[in-house]
Amino acid sequence: AQSVTQLDSHVSVSEGTPVLLRCNYSSSYSPSLFWYVQHPNKGLQLLLKYTSAATLVKGINGFEAEFKKSETSFHLTKPSAHMSDAAEYFCVVSDQTRNSGAGSYQLTFGKGTKLSVIP
Amino acid sequence: NAGVTQTPKFRVLKTGQSMTLLCAQDMNHEYMYWYRQDPGMGLRLIHYSVGEGTTAKGEVPDGYNVSRLKKQNFLLGLESAAPSQTSVYFCASTHRAGANVLTFGAGSRLTVL
Numbered sequence: 301a302q303s304v305t306q307l308d309s310h311v312s313v314s315e316g317t318p319v320l321l322r323c324n325y326s327s328s329y330s331p332s333l334f335w336y337v338q339h340p341n342k343g344l345q346l347l348l349k350y351t352s353a354a355t356l357v358k359g360i361n362g363f364e365a366e367f368k369k370s371e372t373s374f375h376l377t378k379p380s381a382h383m384s385d386a387a388e389y390f391c392v393v394s395d396q397t398r399n400s401g402a403g404s405y406q407l408t409f410g411k412g413t414k415l416s417v418i419p
Numbered sequence: 420n421a422g423v424t425q426t427p428k429f430r431v432l433k434t435g436q437s438m439t440l441l442c443a444q445d446m447n448h449e450y451m452y453w454y455r456q457d458p459g460m461g462l463r464l465i466h467y468s469v470g471e472g473t474t475a476k477g478e479v480p481d482g483y484n485v486s487r488l489k490k491q492n493f494l495l496g497l498e499s500a501a502p503s504q505t506s507v508y509f510c511a512s513t514h515r516a517g518a519n520v521l522t523f524g525a526g527s528r529l530t531v532l
Contacts, residue, residue, distance in 0.1 A: 309459065334520070343423075343509060343523035344462075390461060407521070409454075409461040 302327045304393050306410035314418045319363075319378040321413045323391035326372060333374045334392040334407075335365055344390065350374065361385070386417045422446070425510050425524035432500045432531045440495040440527050442510030450513045451493040452477075452521070453485060455506040462509065468493055500531045 307322040325331060332351045336344040348359025355367045361384075365376045374391060391410040423444045432438055442451065449470050454462040464477030468487040482504060484496045493512075497504060507528050511521040 336521075341526075343525045344511075344521075345523070346520045349520060407464070409463075411459055411461040 302331065302393050302395050302408050304391050304408050304410040306389075306391050306413050308413050309411065310414045310416070312416040312418060313381045315383055316380050319376070319381045319385065319415065321376040321389050321391075321415065323374045323376065323410060324372055325374060325391070325393045327393055327395055329395045332394040333365075333367060334394070335359065335363070335374075335376050336390045336392060337387050338390065338412075339387045347376070347389070381415075381417045383417050383419065386415055388412045388414045423510055423512055423522050423524040425508075425527045427527060428525065429528050430530070432497075432529065434501060434531060436500050437496070437498050438500065438529075439497075440508055440510075440529075442493045442495070442512075442524060444491055444493075444510075444512040444522070446512065446514075446522065447490070448512035448514055448522070449490075450515065451487065452511045453483070453493065453495045454509045454511065455479065456509060456526075457506050465495065465508075497529075500529075502531045505529060505531045 303326045305324045334349045335347040337347050338344045347363050348357045350357045350367045358364045363378045365374050367374055390412050392407050394407050426441045452467040453465040456462050463479045465483050466477050466485040468474045471490040474485045486494045507526050509526050510524040513519040513521050
């Protein structure tokens with residue numbers, strides 16, 4: 301069974317300082333991994349995804365994440381936080397091999413990390 | 420703009436009442452999903468559909484029913500609402516399973532008194 305653990309429920313950073321949101325996963329197969337962002341009272345929007353190509357994945361708005369198989373991690377980073385980055389972030393895992401057929405597809409969401417940016 | 424549209428955006432129900440949430444997508448996606456979001460719980464899958472006329476249970480299906488009579492629509496029904504169903508509901512869709520990206524609706528906030 302697959303699972304996702306977001307290690308921090310809340311992260312607070314000052315504007316202009318680096319952001320690190322941590323995610324660990326477990327998967328029996330070759331996973332696809334995603335980060336989604338949710339701004340207040342909005343739906344979720346994809347930031348970036350990993351699907352067994354390059355281990356360093358670049359996303360929108362300056363975010364990137366590195367897939368580390370040995371550590372089963374997929375941490376999200378950004379060099380310099382902006383006020384508009386304040387939102388909730390979700391790490392998501394999908395077992396690509398097991399779910400390639402119809403009727404068995406499910407994503408597993410982490411519980412979310414709320415990012416606050418202090419002016 | 421193409422995307423996923425959920426109606427209604429807000430609803431207040433009394434315990435025991437019934438209602439239907441509608442999800443419509445105009446991207447010709449095969450797969451559609453209903454999630455609920457509760458504070459500190461992330462998103463949990465209620466039901467999903469891999470094509471017109473097919474539905475399947477997710478992680479938390481009890482108290483909900485769904486139908487996918489048309490490819491573009493996925494309906495979520497509550498036959499007898501309970502306070503435990505107070506939540507924000509999100510619909511999502513994608514072309515295929517696995518690595519494809521989900522497109523989410525803006526959410527429907529349901530309160531059951």
